[in-house]
Amino acid sequence: MANPPATATTSVDKPIVGSLSEVHADADRPLPAHPVTTVMEARDLNVFYGDFHAVHDVNLAYGRNEITAMIGPSGCGKSTVLRCLNRMNDLVTGARVEGQVLYHDQDIYAKGVDPIAVRTHIGMVFQKPNPFPKSIYDNIAYGPRVTGMKVDSMDDLVEEALRGAALWDEVKDKLKQSAYGLSGGQQQRLCIARTIATKPDVILMDEPCSALDPIATARVEDLMIDLRKDYTIIVVTHNMQQAARVSDRTAFFTARPDETTGNRTGLLVEYDLTSKIFSNPGDKRTEDYISGRFG
């Protein structure tokens, strides 16, 4: 798909609170109704924690160089689905995944696939900034070192990653200082720099701004829009304005209680262009949620 370059408009200029239908990110970036190039795809994805059926039959394709937001009420399985996309659920005791997750048409759950290798292609940024207790420089250099990446100049790679995460100018004179000395927003951008240092293809973000103030949030949102040129981004967010501001497409999930057990199983209700989801959703449950009538 020949995407136009990412918009130069910064989200700082956009209202943090406003009419959702006015602020959608794809307004000036017309996209086809369906992704032309799919990078990842969940097929008949079901997830269990022990006997608990947490996510039911999710089918969802993620387009290249697009930002896809996954939204929905608490407990509908957004983070569970996100963690399936780079096999982070392998690390959760009792979690079991059924179905397929295709990455460039290869099932990442197929026999013989190395989850560590998967995570070098599909990186993740977490809710709370989690820099290592190391210098700013070593936070970035760590991933390339442990994965044995061939690097001509580590200094250049560190600079490139920090520039890519719009942090270079703020830290270039203190690269040897502890990452803990940075503000929360800077730490989150450092974590994004750390993720892009290993040159992934896809970046998963789980509520990346929920621990940040509005200014730091706006900077991370600007960064996401900028990174979209080079990466495919999949973001879980509780913040509907954020989904509307940054994402090209939105997937709305909800949770349905089981009639006998009362357990709430997550499911995908609707997936569409963000502008459509926020202005003219196809499902009443989506409309109720985005208009604040439930959730």
Ligand SMILES: Nc1ncnc2c1ncn2[C@@H]1O[C@H](COP(=O)(O)OP(=O)(O)OP(=O)(O)O)[C@@H](O)[C@H]1O
């Ligand atoms: N490690 C776990 N063990 C058991 N159940 C879990 C585990 N992680 C999540 N769950 C359950 O799975 C369901 C989906 O959780 P998940 O965190 O994916 O939802 P979510 O939509 O991301 O929620 P939130 O918006 O509150 O973060 C919930 O009922 C949750 O309690």
